[in-house]
Amino acid sequence: MNRRHFSIAALLSAASTSLGGCLSTPKHLRPLSDEALELLSFKGLAPGAAMLVRVFKEENELEIWLENTAGYYTHYETYEICSWSGVLGPKEREGDKQAPEGFYVVTAGQMNPWSSYHLSFNIGYPNEYDLAHERTGTHLMVHGGCSSAGCYAVTDEQVEEIFALARESFSAGQQNFPVHAFPFRLTAENLERHKDSPWYDFWVNLKEGYDLFQQNRLPPIVGVANQEYVFFGPDDEIPPDFSLAVGDLDPDQPRLISGWVSQ
Numbered sequence: 001m002n003r004r005h006f007s008i009a010a011l012l013s014a015a016s017t018s019l020g021g022c023l024s025t026p027k028h029l030r031p032l033s034d035e036a037l038e039l040l041s042f043k044g045l046a047p048g049a050a051m052l053v054r055v056f057k058e059e060n061e062l063e064i065w066l067e068n069t070a071g072y073y074t075h076y077e078t079y080e081i082c083s084w085s086g087v088l089g090p091k092e093r094e095g096d097k098q099a100p101e102g103f104y105v106v107t108a109g110q111m112n113p114w115s116s117y118h119l120s121f122n123i124g125y126p127n128e129y130d131l132a133h134e135r136t137g138t139h140l141m142v143h144g145g146c147s148s149a150g151c152y153a154v155t156d157e158q159v160e161e162i163f164a165l166a167r168e169s170f171s172a173g174q175q176n177f178p179v180h181a182f183p184f185r186l187t188a189e190n191l192e193r194h195k196d197s198p199w200y201d202f203w204v205n206l207k208e209g210y211d212l213f214q215q216n217r218l219p220p221i222v223g224v225a226n227q228e229y230v231f232f233g234p235d236d237e238i239p240p241d242f243s244l245a246v247g248d249l250d251p252d253q254p255r256l257i258s259g260w261v262s263q
Contacts, residue, residue, distance in 0.1 A: 028113030032164050040066075043074055048172030051165055052219050053106075053142070055152055057084055057099065058184035062142070062154060064165060072217040079162070082146040083153040088183040089199045091125060094136045097150050100125040101202075103209055103222040103229060104179040105259025108170045111163070118144030118156040119163045123179045127257050128224045142179075152181075176259040178219045186210040205229050225254035 025031075032040075032047060040046060049066040052073055056063075060081045065073040086098035104124035112120045120143030126135050141151040144159035154162070169177060183199070184190050186207040194200060209231045212220040220231040223242045232238050242254050 026113065027160060028111075028119055028163060028167070030160060030164065032161065032168070036161055036164075039077065043076060044068055045074060045076060047165070047168040048174075049169065050174050051169045051177040052213075053162075053177065053179045055081070055142075055179065055181040056185055057081075057088055057101070057182070058190075060084070062152065062162075064162060066165070073213075073219070074217075076165075077161075079154050079158045081152055081154060083148040085148045085150055088194070088197070090135070090202065091130075091137050091140065091150065092133075092135050094138065096137075099148065099150055099152055099181070100130075100137075100140050101181045101183055101206065102127060102129055103206075103257060104181065105176045105257055106166070106179055107176045107259060111166060111170075112141075113163075115141070115143055117141070117147075117151075117153070119159045120144070120151075121163070121166065123152075123181070124259070128255050129227075129229055129257070132224055132227045178222075178259070180209065180213070180219075182206060182210060221256065223254060223256040226252070230254070 037047070045066045045068060049068070052065040054063040054065065055061070062079045062081050064076045064079075066076045068074045084099045086096065089098065090102060091098035091100040100123065104127055106121050106124060110122040110124060112122070120141040123140055123142060125137055125140040137150065142159070142162070143151055143153055144156040146153050146155060166177060183194075183203060186203065191200070191203060191207065194203065197203070205228050209220050209222060209229060212231050212233050216233055218234050220233055221238060223230045223232070238256070239254070242256050
C-alpha cells in the first residue's frame with residue numbers, strides 16, 4: 001500500500017480530476033451519501049462531529065461513534081470487517097501478520113487518500129505501550145479491499161464512508177480520533193471464555209478502558225505506566241508526569257499515548 005502521509009490541507013482540497021472525459025470527484029473527497037446524512041440526522045448527529053473507532057476481532061465488527069450535541073458519544077454505525085489477519089492477541093513484531101490490539105490515535109497525517117487498498121488510515125501502531133514492550137511493526141491500517149496482512153479491512157464503499165466522516169471531523173477542527181482495537185467485546189463472560197489465554201492479563205488491562213467508555217460514553221484519555229495501560233476518565237486529573245511525558249524519555253517514565261498529549 002502507499003505509505004505516504006498527508007496533511008489536512010491535502011485531505012480537504014476541493015480539487016477534482018477528469019476521468020473518462022467527465023469531471024469526477026476524487027474518492028477521498030466524495031461527500032457523505034444521502035443515506036448516511038439521513039442516519040446522522042435520525043441519531044441526532046451531524047457531519048464534523050468528533051469520532052471514535054472501535055474494532056472487535058472475534059465479532060468481525062468495526063464501530064463508528066460520534067459526539068452528540070450533549071457532548072457524549074452516540075453509536076453511528078457498525079461495519080462488518082471482511083478480513084483481519086492473525087489470531088486473537090496483540091501484534092508483537094514486524095512480519096507476524098497480527099492485527100494490533102490496544103488504544104491508538106489517528107491524526108490527519110495518518111490518512112492516506114491514495115492507498116492501493118482504495119482508502120486507508122494508519123492506526124498509529126506502535127504506540128507508547130507497544131514501544132514499552134519492544135514491539136515492532138509499521139503501516140498497520142484500516143483500509144478497503146477486503147484483504148489483510150496485519151490490518152483491518154472493510155469494503156471500499158464502507159471505507160469511503162469512514163474516511164468521509166473522519167475528513168469532516170478534521171475539517172471541523174478535531175485534531176485526532178481514537179481507535180480502540182479489542183480481541184472481542186470485553187465482557188466478564190467473554191473474558192471467562194478466554195481465561196486460559198496467555199493474553200488474559202493483557203485483556204483484563206484493556207477492559208479498564210473498555211469499561212470507562214461503556215460507563216461514560218466518552219473516550220478515556222490513555223497513558224502508559226509500568227508497562228501497563230492507565231486510563232483517565234472525565235473527572236480524573238492527569239498527573240503532571242503523564243501530561244509532560246513526551247519525546248525520548250526513560251522507558252519507565254509514565255506518559256500519555258502521543259495523540260492525547262495536547263488535550
